[in-house]
Structure formats: structure tokens, C-alpha cells
Amino acid sequence: MGYVAVKGGNEAIERACRLFAHERTKGTSPPLGVEQIKEQLYLAADRVMGEGSLYAPDLAALAIKQSAGDTFEAAFMLRAFRATQQRLGYSLPSSTEKMRVVRRISSAFKDIPGGQILGATSDYTLRLLDFDLLKDDAARRRAFREQIFSSLPADAEIPETFPKVIRILRREGLLEETLSAAHPEERAFDITRQPLTFPASRSAKLQALARGETGGMLALAYSSMRGYGDIHPTLGELRIGYLPLTVPHPATGEPYVAGEVKVTEAEVLARMQGSDGMPRFSLGYGICFGQNEIKAISMAILDRCTRTEKPNCPAEDPEFVLYHIDGIEAMGFCNHWKLPHYVDFLSDLDRLRKAQEMARAGKQQERRRC
Amino acid sequence: MLMREWLQKEAQLRNDETPIAGYPFGFMDEGAKKEIRRSILKAVAIPGYQVPYGSREMPIARGWGTGGLQITLSLVKPDDVLKVIDQGCDGSVNAVNIKKFVATVAGVTITTDTRAATLIQTRHRIPEERMSGRQILVLQVPYPEALREVEPSEMETRRMHAEADYSRMWLFLYEDIVKYGEITISYRYPVTVNGRYIMDPSPIPRWDVPKLHMADTLFLFGAGREKRIYAIPPHTTVEPLEFEDHKFRTENFSGKACARCGATDTYLDEVIDNASGERRFFCSDSGYCDKRRLAWNP
Numbered sequence: 114m115g116y117v118a119v120k121g122g123n124e125a126i127e128r129a130c131r132l133f134a135h136e137r138t139k140g141t142s143p144p145l146g147v148e149q150i151k152e153q154l155y156l157a158a159d160r161v162m163g164e165g166s167l168y169a170p171d172l173a174a175l176a177i178k179q180s181a182g183d184t185f186e187a188a189f190m191l192r193a194f195r196a197t198q199q200r201l202g203y204s205l206p207s208s209t210e211k212m213r214v215v216r217r218i219s220s221a222f223k224d225i226p227g228g229q230i231l232g233a234t235s236d237y238t239l240r241l242l243d244f245d246l247l248k249d250d251a252a253r254r255r256a257f258r259e260q261i262f263s264s265l266p267a268d269a270e271i272p273e274t275f276p277k278v279i280r281i282l283r284r285e286g287l288l289e290e291t292l293s294a295a296h297p298e299e300r301a302f303d304i305t306r307q308p309l310t311f312p313a314s315r316s317a318k319l320q321a322l323a324r325g326e327t328g329g330m331l332a333l334a335y336s337s338m339r340g341y342g343d344i345h346p347t348l349g350e351l352r353i354g355y356l357p358l359t360v361p362h363p364a365t366g367e368p369y370v371a372g373e374v375k376v377t378e379a380e381v382l383a384r385m386q387g388s389d390g391m392p393r394f395s396l397g398y399g400i401c402f403g404q405n406e407i408k409a410i411s412m413a414i415l416d417r418c419t420r421t422e423k424p425n426c427p428a429e430d431p432e433f434v435l436y437h438i439d440g441i442e443a444m445g446f447c448n449h450w451k452l453p454h455y456v457d458f459l460s461d462l463d464r465l466r467k468a469q470e471m472a473r474a475g476k477q478q479e480r481r482r483c
Numbered sequence: 484m485l486m487r488e489w490l491q492k493e494a495q496l497r498n499d500e501t502p503i504a505g506y507p508f509g510f511m512d513e514g515a516k517k518e519i520r521r522s523i524l525k526a527v528a529i530p531g532y533q534v535p536y537g538s539r540e541m542p543i544a545r546g547w548g549t550g551g552l553q554i555t556l557s558l559v560k561p562d563d564v565l566k567v568i569d570q571g572c573d574g575s576v577n578a579v580n581i582k583k584f585v586a587t588v589a590g591v592t593i594t595t596d597t598r599a600a601t602l603i604q605t606r607h608r609i610p611e612e613r614m615s616g617r618q619i620l621v622l623q624v625p626y627p628e629a630l631r632e633v634e635p636s637e638m639e640t641r642r643m644h645a646e647a648d649y650s651r652m653w654l655f656l657y658e659d660i661v662k663y664g665e666i667t668i669s670y671r672y673p674v675t676v677n678g679r680y681i682m683d684p685s686p687i688p689r690w691d692v693p694k695l696h697m698a699d700t701l702f703l704f705g706a707g708r709e710k711r712i713y714a715i716p717p718h719t720t721v722e723p724l725e726f727e728d729h730k731f732r733t734e735n736f737s738g739k740a741c742a743r744c745g746a747t748d749t750y751l752d753e754v755i756d757n758a759s760g761e762r763r764f765f766c767s768d769s770g771y772c773d774k775r776r777l778a779w780n781p
Contacts (some may be wrong), residue, residue, distance in 0.1 A: 223570075223765075224754045240542040241506075281755055298488045340628070340635040384667070392663065426635070 137181050150174035159375070159403020160184055164440055165191025166305075166324035168374050168402050185326075185444045192441055195305075203301070205359045205368055206462050207380050209400075210274050212354035216404075220348040221277045221382060227275040232353060233404075278350040279380050282394060289385070289395045311432050318435060322415060323401050326440025327408040333438065334411035337418050337428035344418050344428075346397065346410075348383035353377045353404050377401055379409035395420070491593040509556045510588040517540055517555035517743035523703060526714035531676030532644075533627050536552065538710040548581055550604055550705030551623035553579075554712065555604045558619065559589045566593070571608040571767030578606070596771040607670070611749050611771045616699040616717055622685040624706035627713065629673045629683035639756070649681050652724065660729055672731070675722045676715055684721075689733045690750045695721040741766045744775040 138144070140477035151158055158173040165173065165188035173191060181184035216232025219225045231237075282288040302317040309317055320380045322330070355373040362369050379399040384392065397417025399409040415438075418433040427433045437443065509516060510728045515537075522536040530554035541549040559565070567582040569575035573595040581604060582593055594600050597610040604621045614620060630640040631652040643649065649697055652673060659666045670686040674695065684692055685704055695702060702715040715721060723731040742763045749771065751764040 223572075223752050226755060231576070236544075237576055239580075239584055240544075290521060300623065340626075340631040342635075392667070 125362060127449060133181075137162065137178075143290045145178055147171065148176045156404060157182070157187075160327060160405050160408070161187040161191060161474060162403050163401040163405050163408060164188035164324060165195065165328055166402075167191045167195040169194075185440055188326075189441050189444070200306075202360060202363070204371075205361065207356055207359055209352065209356060210277060210378075212275075212356050212376070212378075213373065214275050214352055214354040216353040217350065218276060218348070218352075219350045221350075221451055222281075223280060225350070226277050226281075227272060247361040256268050275352070277380075279382075279396060282349070282382070284417070287394055288382070289393050309435060310438075313431060313435060318431065319398070319400075319416065321435045322399065322412040322438065325408075325412070325438035326443065327405060327411070329438045329440060329443065330415060331407055333416070334414040337426065341426045342418055342428045343425075344414055346383050346384045346414055346417065348410065349380040349382045349396070350383055351377070351379050351406060351410065353406070375403050377403065377405055377409040379406070379413040381410065381413040381417060505586060506559075508589060509559055510541075511539060511553070511582075516557040519553055522712045523554065523557070523714065526703070526712050527701070527716050530678075530719050531680030531682040531713060533711040533713045535710055536706045536712050543580065543584070545708040546625060547577060548604070548623040549707030549708075550712070551604045551606070551621045551707075552581060552585075552620045552702050552705075553707060554705040555585060555602060556589070558621075559585060559591055559602060561590055562593050563589075563591045563601045564599055566595060566597060566603045566770070567605070568603070568608060568610070568768075568770070569606045571610075571752070572769045574769060575704045592678050594681070595773065596648045597768075597770055602754040607686050607688075608686055608750070608767060611766075611768045613694075614698070614700040616701075617776055619701045619703060622686045622687070622702060622704045624683070624704045624709075624711070626671065626686075627683055627704065627706040627709050629671075629681050631670075631683075644680060646681065646694065652681060654722060656726070659727075660710065666729070673724050675720075677719050681724070682713065682715075688750055689723070691732070692721070692723050692731070697721075736764070739764050741772060744772045744779075746772065746775060 129298060148261040153176075154177065155170075157177055158170055160185055161173040161176060162168055162170065164184070165176070167173075169191065172194060173187065176187035176190040177184070179190065194461050216234065217227070217230045219229065279288060296315065298314055298316055302314045304317050304318070304320045305346065309321065313321070335340060338346065354376070356376050356465050357373050359368045360371045361367065378398075379400075381395040381397040383397060385395040395417060397413035397415075399412030401408050401412065401415075401418060415428065415434055418428045419434050421429040424433075494735060507513070511519075519536060522534045525536045526532065538550065539553060541552050543549060543552065555565070565585055566573065567578045567584065567585070569578035572578065585591060585604075586593055591602075597603065597612045597614065600618060602619050602621065603610065603614075604623065606623045609620065628637070628640050630643055630649075630652055633655050634640050634643065643651070655665055655667075659668070663748070670688050671683055672689045672692055673681050674684050674692060676682045684695060697718055697720060698715070699717050701717055704711075704713045704715075725731040734750065736747070736749075736751050739751055741749060743765055746766055750767045752767045754763050755761070755764055756763060766775075
């Protein structure tokens with residue numbers, strides 16, 4: 114009987130793994146370099162770093178190559194690698210005003226102090242396939258670069274810092290007080306060391322959101338803005354740039370800049386009634402590694418939604434949101450259904466057969482009584 | 484098809500005389516445009532009623548005006564004069580983008596002058612200048628459902644419209660007045676069209692709502708993401724929801740004037756000065772503001 118497949122599991126597994134690696138290598142195209150992924154598919158690498166919660170562009174690119182472009186798997190590898198690394202310490206809080214800005218927009222005000230900086234974005238591109246890209250090569254790239262740089266002014270001045278748009282509203286009392294002032298936390302809750310409990314502290318919530326899965330967060334945020342909830346946000350400011358990372362020196366404790374990380378930050382405004390009864394804007398905050406505007410905006414919306422006093426819909430329930438947005442946990446559980454469930458299923462079968470038997474017997478008895 | 488053949492076909496298409504290689508006039512195929520025009524006719528016949536339609540994928544993102552764009556593309560003719568505005572401004576990024584696209588696929592003339600345009604696509608504003616019966620205003624709509632605020636389910640809101648069961652909307656407004664002493668709906672103020680359907684006038688400010696009432700112009704509303712088209716035909720009553728003792732009010736700009744053209748009768752944008760942090764006001768309708776300035780210094 115070929116039904117009982119207990120033996121030979123080891124070899125089958127090994128061959129399946131090797132076949133997966135082979136699938137990626139069987140074409141005739143030249144092997145994809147990790148540098149190429151990092152440079153040319155940088156948005157994929159950024160997304161994987163965010164969801165994998167490890168800022169490591171090279172490793173993210175490697176993970177993307179290895180997983181054949183599956184961003185869930187790639188983020189999973191980064192998370193697993195992260196767990197092997199020793200925790201050296203925590204960085205010091207850093208103001209995003211000091212960010213080296215490459216893109217900054219506001220949809221609340223037409224003109225903002227410091228100006229709107231569109232930066233690199235696909236927002237205004239027509240989504241038409243560019244068949245010229247089929248003929249991409251070094252010479253074309255050189256020509257394209259020359260064309261771009263030849264028309265640029267040589268010495269445009271770049272301001273050192275850009276003021277925050279929300280400051281203007283705060284100054285006028287149109288924005289709720291800062292949350293950190295209302296609920297000070299002595300030190301940040303570390304979700305990689307402690308399990309989430311509810312009500313979750315704000316630092317725990319923001320961490321969970323910062324490493325949540327883009328698609329899942331988008332779906333929940335979209336449900337709220339579309340009608341199952343009532344957060345209709347205005348994007349106070351969205352900025353992308355490089356944030357200096359300051360850490361205390363391990364020996365002296367003096368702060369020093371260890372490097373910088375590329376982040377996307379979103380601040381959304383939604384109307385609310387303040388604790389003093391005055392109508393105000395409230396702030397939703399989102400930040401994530403790399404350039405991932407969908408995720409930062411979704412995070413900011415979910416941050417705001419989950420502060421609603423009486424949750425009316427899934428996106429407003431902090432437990433619902435925080436337990437379901439982690440892509441790595443969700444995909445792991447979803448995939449686990451592929452594992453054998455022979456034992457529990459048999460137990461189900463037994464109960465079902467028994468129940469049917471009882472039902473039939475009951476019906477016969479009833480008939481007899483009539 | 485092999486990539487090589489694809490490239491050959493592509494090169495061939497590029498030499499054709501269509502406005503943009505490989506794409507038909509007006510981007511969409513004739514069948515799709517006809518289908519949308521039929522939905523528009525139905526919408527015109529039942530003012531304020533949301534007609535579902537097979538919204539197509541556009542090369543701009545959903546939520547960026549694809550509903551308006553599909554209406555524009557299904558109506559546009561080569562001799563049309565097109566104006567596109569975003570928040571009142573002809574030069575806004577999204578307006579520029581849509582304009583560029585329609586001009587490329589339909590070869591139309593572009594204008595910033597409301598009076599000169601035959602077709603105007605807009606996001607969030609109705610031009611200040613009164614429009615004529617020869618013009619069409621196409622509004623981009625993010626949320627076509629005026630009752631969404633009080634009911635998240637589409638099936639339920641369809642029922643409410645069918646039965647003209649608008650009690651929850653009225654209750655919402657009433658509760659707002661009880662809680663805040665004021666109706667807090669700012670833009671997207673709900674209106675009753677032709678005495679029958681409650682309709683979302685798209686996110687125009689309350690300032691623009693009276694312009695819809697008994698107008699000479701045809702207003703078409705397109706929601707691409709939500710796949711709905713609706714319309715206000717010319718000379719149709721459009722009444723904002725209000726109570727006898729609590730009337731509808733527009734935004735108040737009394738005591739303020741445009742810092743560029745001096746207008747005191749237009750919808751104004753608040754702008755914060757870069758250096759001083761001081762606030763100033765400018766006409767939101769940039770085309771109208773430019774025209775007024777030109778009249779001073781020709």
C-alpha cells in the first residue's frame with residue numbers, strides 16, 4: 114500500500130529544497146548579483162528591511178535573491194538573522210528635524226516652510242510599460258545620467274534642517290498635546306524581548322506597526338478610510354531621508370553618531386474632540402525603514418485609529434490590529450496548514466461520523482413514533 | 484510571442500500616427516468609451532443616482548482621479564479645449580499630470596481659462612467664474628456614497644437610497660448640532676438632488692455647493708476606485724441638507740482678501756510665509772486670480 118508515507122521523509126525534504134534552489138538557476142540569463150538587487154530593486158530591499166526589522170541593505174538584497182523575490186520569505190530570513198545578533202544597546206532618541214531630507218511633501222498646506230520637495234517618486238509617472246527598458250545597457254545609462262545632470266544648476270543651496278509642518282498647528286492650539294507629554298514612558302518597551310500585553314504602551318504599539326507587513330497594514334488602514342471606521346486623514350507631512358543614528362559610547366557613555374538610516378516618516382491629521390471638549394486635530398504617527406510611503410502612511414492611520422476611545426470597527430481595535438499585522442507571524446501560521454494534520458483530522462472525522470450516526474438514529478426513532 | 488517579435492511590433496507601432504504609440508485615441512478602446520457614455524446617460528436621466536460601471540485600469544493610480552479621467556476620455560474630441568484643476572489650481576502636480584496625459588492620447592488644446600474650456604476636469608473645486616450650458620464639468624470623486632459616514636455597508640446604503648430612507652443622515656446632522664452647536668461636515672456637504680437622492684457633491688468646499696443649484700452646466704461625477712458614475716443635469720435643484728432653524732452655511736472669508744489680486748469674493752487658500760511664519764491668503768482658483776491680475780496690468 115502506498116498510502117502510509119512515513120519513511121523517506123528526510124530525502125524527500127532535501128530534494129525539495131534543492132529543487133527550489135534549482136528553479137532559480139535554471140534559466141539562461143546571467144546570475145542576479147546582490148549588488149544589483151540592492152541598487153536596482155531598492156524599494157523591495159527597503160520593504161524587506163522594514164518588515165524584517167533589521168537595517169541591512171546587503172542582507173536584505175541577499176534574502177530577496179535567495180527567496181526568488183518573495184518578500185515575506187526575505188523578511189523572515191532577516192528576522193531570523195536578527196535573532197542571532199547580540200543586543201549591544203539602544204540608540205538615543207533622534208529628532209527627525211535633523212533628517213537629511215530627500216523628499217518631503219504636505220497635503221495640508223499649499224506652501225510649507227522649507228518648501229515641498231518631490232524627490233524621487235513614481236507618483237506622477239504614467240503607468241505605461243516602457244519598452245525602452247528592454248534595451249537597457251551601460252551606454253544608455255551613461256547617456257541618461259549625462260542628460261539629467263547637464264541641465265542641473267551647479268550650486269543650489271540645501272537647508273540643513275526643515276521645520277515640521279505640525280509645529281504650525283501645535284503653536285495655534287489646533288493640535289492635541291504631544292502624546293509623550295501626556296503619557297511619559299520611562300523607557301521604551303522592547304517587543305523583541307517582552308511579549309505584547311494590552312493595553313499596549315505607545316512605544317510597543319509603534320514598534321509592532323513599524324515592522325508590520327505593508328499589505329496587511331494597508332488593508333486595515335484602507336478599511337478605516339473607506340468607511341468601516343471614520344479616520345479621514347490629511348497628510349500633514351511625509352518625509353523621506355537619512356536620519357542620524359546616535360548611540361551612547363559603550364565606554365564613556367558620550368553620545369556619538371554611528372551612522373545614518375534611511376527612513377520614511379508620515380504624520381497624519383484627523384479631527385477629534387480633545388480631552389477638554391475642544392475640537393482639535395489629532396496626530397497619527399508612522400515611521401519605517403527605507404522608502405515605503407504606503408506603509409508609513411498606513412502606520413500613521415492605524416496609530417490614530419487605535420487611539421479611538423470606543424472602537425467601532427476592526428481597524429480601531431488595538432488588539433485586532435497589532436495581532437494581525439505581523440506578516441512573518443501571519444505567513445508562518447498560514448503556511449503551517451500545509452503540515453500534516455492527520456491526527457486531528459482523524460479525530461474530526463470520528464466525531465462527524467458519530468454525530469451523523471446519532472442524527473440518523475434520532476430521525477428513525479421519530480419516524481417510528483409517528 | 485517572443486521578446487524579439489514584441490520589440491519589432493513595438494517599433495512598428497511607434498511609427499504609426501496615433502498620438503501615443505501603441506494606444507488608441509483617448510487611451511481606452513471604443514467599446515469601453517461607449518459603455519461609459521451609456522452609464523453617463525443613465526446618470527443624467529436619474530439625477531443624483533449612482534450608476535455602477537465597469538471602471539477600467541488607467542495608467543495613473545486609483546484614487547488619483549481615474550473616475551474623472553475615464554469620463555473625460557470617453558467624451559473628449561480632438562477639437563475640445565481642456566482645463567484640469569486640482570484644488571482650484573491649474574499648476575498642481577496632479578492636474579499637470581492628467582492634462583499632459585489627455586493631451587498626449589487625444590491631442591486636445593489645453594487652457595487655464597475657465598471660459599475658454601469646453602471640458603473641465605476638476606478635483607475639489609468648481610471654478611469661480613460661472614460656467615455656460617456649452618461646457619461640461621467633470622468631478623473626480625473619492626467617495627461617491629453620501630451615506631458612508633453613517634453606514635459602512637454598500638448593500639445597506641443601496642437599500643437606503645432605494646427606499647429614500649435618509650433618517651440616519653438627518654439624525655447624524657442633528658446630533659452634530661446637539662454636540663457641537665454646529666454641523667461639523669466641512670467639505671463633501673450632502674445635498675438632495677432633484678428632490679429625490681441624497682448625493683455626495685465630491686469633496687468641494689461648502690462654498691461651491693450653491694453653484695450646483697439650477698446651473699446651466701452639466702456636472703458629471705466619476706469615482707473610478709468605487710466604480711460609480713452620477714450626474715447633475717443642467718437646471719436641476721440641488722439643496723444642501725439643512726434644518727429650518729439651522730441653515731446651511733458656506734465658509735466665511737469676511738475681512739480677508741487675496742494677496743495677489745485683491746479679490747474678496749473668492750474661496751481663499753491659507754499660506755504660511757516661509758520666513759516670518761505669518762499667514763496670507765490667495766485665491767484657490769489660480770486661473771481666475773491670474774485673469775484678474777492681468778486685467779489690472781495688461
